[in-house]
Amino acid sequence: VRELRNIKLVIEYDGTNYSGWQRQNNALTVQECIENAIYSITKERVDTIGCSRTDAGVHAREFVLNFKINSSIEEKKIKNALNAFLPDDIIVTQAYVVDDDFHARYHCKGKMYSYTVYTRREGTALFRNYSYTFKKKLDLDKMIRASKCFIGTHDFSSFRNLGSSAKTAERTITDFRIEQNGDMIKFYIAADGFLYNMVRIIVGTLIDIGIGRREENYINYLMEIKDRSKAGKSVPPQGLCLEEVFY
């Protein structure tokens, strides 16, 4: 009797044409494409475990998942075999046999997301699917100073939307960088975990500070008051990209 093998995949995807990671009945998702490709090479219907759920339109430069198969396919052939069946906006970059107990979600120790804001009034043709166009002038220095308030362990109740089952709102942000390159502003946020829409609400709130609608110390107030309705709006999904997953 052959033992089930636990396979870990690292994938990259362009989320533009997908309704997020998680399988749904009436919409195409990345998980469905991955599971169909696994079926094509193994004839096994597996349940993949993703490191997180990503929303429709969100991208991933590095997304990790695992699944168990009976198939005797050689480890070193898995990557290319899957890529042969995947559409060109989803790519397997690594495929390994891992310990039986490896779990892509439970064992995840942290993640880094990026969020891209394009500040040119006219928007952008080339980056339209990978950024959010914000047409007003932003005070970058103010935003950078305010972003420091997020670093460390805090209650992020003000920065979560309904829709997650997380029991506690306490998370630790380990790194927060904001970089400007011409009309493009990129936010990089690393944490041990993220609440639902947390990055998008954090960026929306920093934008409120960047246009002068809120003071720099407003972040601390939001941490204390724990009231989602007082934070900024959730900026759109296409600017968001899962950059790295830590184990």
Add this chain to the structure above:
Amino acid sequence: VRELRNIKLVIEYDGTNYSGWQRQNNALTVQECIENAIYSITKERVDTIGCSRTDAGVHAREFVLNFKINSSIEEKKIKNALNAFLPDDIIVTQAYVVDDDFHARYHCKGKMYSYTVYTRREGTALFRNYSYTFKKKLDLDKMIRASKCFIGTHDFSSFRNLGSSAKTAERTITDFRIEQNGDMIKFYIAADGFLYNMVRIIVGTLIDIGIGRREENYINYLMEIKDRSKAGKSVPPQGLCLEEVFY
């Protein structure tokens, strides 16, 4: 009697869904979209003059064109009016009334193109429409040294494909930079003018040097021999982007 006004536009476009700049009978082009948008706001059918022809799939971060209109539309309203009628992969970033004799092609003093090569074996999902995946290892130092041979005034007969009506093959390359960022290699080439497919053949030839198929001094040999068949292949269009146009 109102005088015709000469309008200069600067546009950005994602070339993925277009058969290049130049109007064609049976294919959608950027020029057709621009001229349709001009018709929508002026009810005038104009002939636009582009700074260059770009091939199908080629992008432009900055492309310049001009055209003459009778319409009394205010100068400052032209940009937003056109953007309202353009698809979201073509954007007007500047629109001005210019001197009557301004000609986007004849008055162009130079251009800068970029070409993006992605070197990861598995390719890229996120940059698939904006790069060429080359799966073999490239010796970047060799390519950078060889690229220096292009700088200056040379006969580029070895680096042109049939299809242009240029009378002479002499061009002056004013700047040539190669930058690496992870798996991505970007070539930036500025010149007073480019022959048909010149950038793509130059990059293809440097790749031959980067994999050791040709020696570094092969560029000088190609300049002398003036034989297209001895140069590298023309790499695919989607890696090419017109970055800047100089007047």
